[in-house]
Amino acid sequence: MNAVISIFKKEIKGFFYSPLAYVISAVILALGGYFFSVTLFTTRIADISGVFMNLAVILIFAAPALTMKLLAGEEQDGTMEFLLTSPITVPQLIIGKYLAALGFFLFITALTFIYPGILLTLSTPDKGVILATYLGFFLLVAAYLSIGILCSSFTKSQVIASISGFGILLLLWISSWLSDSISGPLGSFFKTLSISEHYMDFLRGVIDTTHIVYFMSIILVSLILSMYSVSSRVWS
Amino acid sequence: MIELFNVTKKYGNKTAINNISLFVRSGEVLGLLGPNGAGKSTTMRIIAGYLLPTSGSVKVAGFDVVKEPVTAKRYIGYLPENPPLYKDMTVYDYINFAAELRGLKGKDKAHHVNRVIEEVGISDVKKRLIGHLSRGYRQRVGLAQALVANPQVLILDEPTVGLDPQQIIEIRQLIQELSGKRTVILSSHILPEVSSLCHRVAIINKGNLIVENTPQNLGKSLMGHQEIVLQIKGPQDKICTTLESLSGIKNITVSKVLKENLCEYTVQSELDKDIRESLFYAMSEGNFPILEMKSSFMSLEEIFLELVTEEPTAASQKEAN
Ligand SMILES: Nc1ncnc2c1ncn2[C@@H]1O[C@H](COP(=O)(O)OP(=O)(O)O)[C@@H](O)[C@H]1O
Numbered sequence: 239m240n241a242v243i244s245i246f247k248k249e250i251k252g253f254f255y256s257p258l259a260y261v262i263s264a265v266i267l268a269l270g271g272y273f274f275s276v277t278l279f280t281t282r283i284a285d286i287s288g289v290f291m292n293l294a295v296i297l298i299f300a301a302p303a304l305t306m307k308l309l310a311g312e313e314q315d316g317t318m319e320f321l322l323t324s325p326i327t328v329p330q331l332i333i334g335k336y337l338a339a340l341g342f343f344l345f346i347t348a349l350t351f352i353y354p355g356i357l358l359t360l361s362t363p364d365k366g367v368i369l370a371t372y373l374g375f376f377l378l379v380a381a382y383l384s385i386g387i388l389c390s391s392f393t394k395s396q397v398i399a400s401i402s403g404f405g406i407l408l409l410l411w412i413s414s415w416l417s418d419s420i421s422g423p424l425g426s427f428f429k430t431l432s433i434s435e436h437y438m439d440f441l442r443g444v445i446d447t448t449h450i451v452y453f454m455s456i457i458l459v460s461l462i463l464s465m466y467s468v469s470s471r472v473w474s
Numbered sequence: 475m476i477e478l479f480n481v482t483k484k485y486g487n488k489t490a491i492n493n494i495s496l497f498v499r500s501g502e503v504l505g506l507l508g509p510n511g512a513g514k515s516t517t518m519r520i521i522a523g524y525l526l527p528t529s530g531s532v533k534v535a536g537f538d539v540v541k542e543p544v545t546a547k548r549y550i551g552y553l554p555e556n557p558p559l560y561k562d563m564t565v566y567d568y569i570n571f572a573a574e575l576r577g578l579k580g581k582d583k584a585h586h587v588n589r590v591i592e593e594v595g596i597s598d599v600k601k602r603l604i605g606h607l608s609r610g611y612r613q614r615v616g617l618a619q620a621l622v623a624n625p626q627v628l629i630l631d632e633p634t635v636g637l638d639p640q641q642i643i644e645i646r647q648l649i650q651e652l653s654g655k656r657t658v659i660l661s662s663h664i665l666p667e668v669s670s671l672c673h674r675v676a677i678i679n680k681g682n683l684i685v686e687n688t689p690q691n692l693g694k695s696l697m698g699h700q701e702i703v704l705q706i707k708g709p710q711d712k713i714c715t716t717l718e719s720l721s722g723i724k725n726i727t728v729s730k731v732l733k734e735n736l737c738e739y740t741v742q743s744e745l746d747k748d749i750r751e752s753l754f755y756a757m758s759e760g761n762f763p764i765l766e767m768k769s770s771f772m773s774l775e776e777i778f779l780e781l782v783t784e785e786p787t788a789a790s791q792k793e794a795n
């Protein structure tokens with residue numbers, strides 16, 4: 239537990255000191271604010287689902303950019319040897335890093351509270367929908383980051399880590415499109431696999447356990463695969 | 475303290491180290507000597523738990539590094555060949571992080587961090603970013619990281635490589651001070667370094683452990699005899715006959731004629747016989763003053779070359795360059 243906290247502290251400090259993390263946060267918030275005000279002024283409907291749909295797409299790019307350094311960077315700098323010869327376990331390492339990325343995103347998410355905040359002062363939006371939206375957004379980001387970490391564990395190139403993460407997330411996002419053109423069990427498989435399919439319900443205010451299970455499974459599988467991927471360096 | 479039993483490591487089908495058994499007693503400083511690509515780093519990485527051996531086993535402080543890695547690693551401070559440093563961290567933060575990973579907390583942690591910073595001489599740069607430090611300082615930070623939890627076992631992979639001569643002297647001095655009661659394995663391809671710092675030397679080449687002994691014994695056993703070089707005043711033929719009459723002498727040569735009646739003699743004797751005393755009395759009996767007498771051991775340099783150099787083929791020449 240102590241090792242997890244130490245790694246968490248080091249990484250979260252790394253995020254808050256890193257210019258890249260601020261640039262990414264600024265882009266997310268600026269685009270989010272833009273979508274928010276456009277929907278607000280054009281439709282005059284007190285609704286944040288549009289913003290959070292757009293944020294989910296932006297994060298397909300942003301999440302891997304934030305996680306790319308977490309393992310690939312250590313490998314590149316030769317510091318993985320330092321970590322793996324310390325008296326800690328690989329699961330502690332991965333979980334510490336994952337929680338730090340999640341922590342930094344919670345900070346960004348907290349900044350998005352402006353949008354519902356403005357709505358609440360202007361009108362009376364459905365609070366249940368807002369809560370469901372945030373739960374969905376949290377799960378979505380948590381899943382994105384776990385895939386980002388997994389991609390960062392395969393390589394020592396941060397560029398490859400971020401691009402492959404971006405590719406995988408994009409494929410998962412659009413795999414529901416395939417289900418439109420493919421019928422039968424394969425089509426429904428792609429639909430089940432699709433992130434957007436599971437995310438959308440939250441934006442409508444629906445909290446369905448299958449969606450929660452879906453996101454939790456992605457997180458679990460990605461983190462376990464990351465642990466194997468890092469350990470395999472020792473086994474090789 | 476450190477035990478390797480028949481350790482073999484293969485990368486794919488390339489054997490990096492082959493069936494190495496090695497034991498380092500508590501408090502001993504062992505030098506791992508070998509040319510580039512001999513398998514020194516691989517051996518050290520296996521002991522430090524960064525690589526698993528393909529076969530064989532390794533114990534540190536009695537704990538198997540494969541079966542109980544976390545416990546074994548608590549006893550080890552490890553400085554890899556390239557010091558693993560975070561360039562965008564300050565020296566203090568990095569040492570502090572290393573201390574936390576080794577399970578130190580609170581006051582105890584602060585004490586150890588400050589102690590090690592003092593010990594390796596980096597107090598004046600502790601607030602600086604590691605990326606801005608010179609190589610010599612970086613090497614010290616690397617050492618501090620390895621030493622912060624006061625480990626009983628220290629593994630140093632080519633600790634002086636890439637430093638300038640002044641820094642090399644300083645780091646060697648530091649290592650000498652740090653060895654103290656610790657068990658140390660140190661690798662190097664520089665021979666004088668090993669002979670000055672280590673109690674025992676293990677020479678490896680192409681993954682095989684060739685020989686292992688004290689630097690002095692290595693010299694003796696390789697030559698197969700002892701050698702004494704003397705300057706003696708007196709008529710050459712009489713001195714030679716007196717020398718020949720001593721027991722245990724294998725060979726006498728007049729290596730230099732310095733003046734009339736003053737020559738340098740090289741006397742070879744059997745390994746287990748110390749002939750210096752009887753030699754002295756024999757000469758004084760004959761009234762031949764000994765002006766100089768010294769034992770000549772084969773230097774580690776010569777031993778190393780003898781052991782490691784084979785008939786150089788064109789291919790291995792190329793590899794060496
Ligand atoms: N990760 C690796 N993959 C494949 N071969 C390797 C790897 N690391 C080292 N080797 C090979 O193993 C041999 C021993 O290397 P090493 O232990 O680094 O030697 P040294 O430290 O004595 O220079 C060399 O021939 C090297 O090319």
Ligand SMILES: [Mg+2]
Nearest residue numbers: 514515516555
């Ligand atoms: Mg090496």
